[in-house]
Amino acid sequence: MGKKLRLMRVVGIFGVGAIALLSCSPALANLSKISFDLSQISPEGLVGPADGGRSLRYEFCIPRSAEHQAEVQALNPAIEFYPHSPGRIRCSAAQILCMGETHSPNWRETLLNLAQLDYVERIDEFYGE
Structure with a gap:
C-alpha cells in the first residue's frame, strides 16, 4: 500500500511554515520515468x-x-x-x-x-x- 502525502509543520530561524514531505506513492515516484x-x-x-x-x-x-x-x-x-x-x-x-x-x-x-x-x-x- 502506498504512503500518503503528509504535511509537516517546520519551525526554523525563518519562523513557522509548512512544507510537503514527499513520502509519495510508488506510482508518483515512478512518474519521472x-x-x-x-x-x-x-x-x-x-x-x-x-x-x-x-x-x-x-x-x-x-x-x-x-x-x-x-x-x-x-x-x-x-x-x-x-x-x-x-x-x-x-x-x-x-x-x-x-x-x-x-x-x-x-x-x-x-x-x-x-x-x-x-x-x-x-x-x-x-x-x-
Whole structure:
C-alpha cells in the first residue's frame, strides 16, 4: 500500500511554515520515468486539437526474456515488441524495444503501471518517420 502525502509543520530561524514531505506513492515516484507531458493527452488518449487528435506513441526497453515480455503484455496486450531494433531510445543488445500508444480507455493507468516496473528505466515519446 502506498504512503500518503503528509504535511509537516517546520519551525526554523525563518519562523513557522509548512512544507510537503514527499513520502509519495510508488506510482508518483515512478512518474519521472515518463519523459513526456501527460497533461497534453486527453482522457481518450489523444493529443492535438479536438477535431484532429492523434494517439501518442511511446517506447521503452525491457530485458530480453519471455518472462518480462509476458509481464508487459499482461499490463497491455497491445504492446508491440521489436527484438531487432534499438529504437530511438537505444535499447541495448540485452534488451527488447517495446512500443505502445495512448489511444485506449486506460492509457494513463497502463503508463503508470509500466513505469512501476523496476526494469523499465524510462518511457519516451516515439516520433515515427
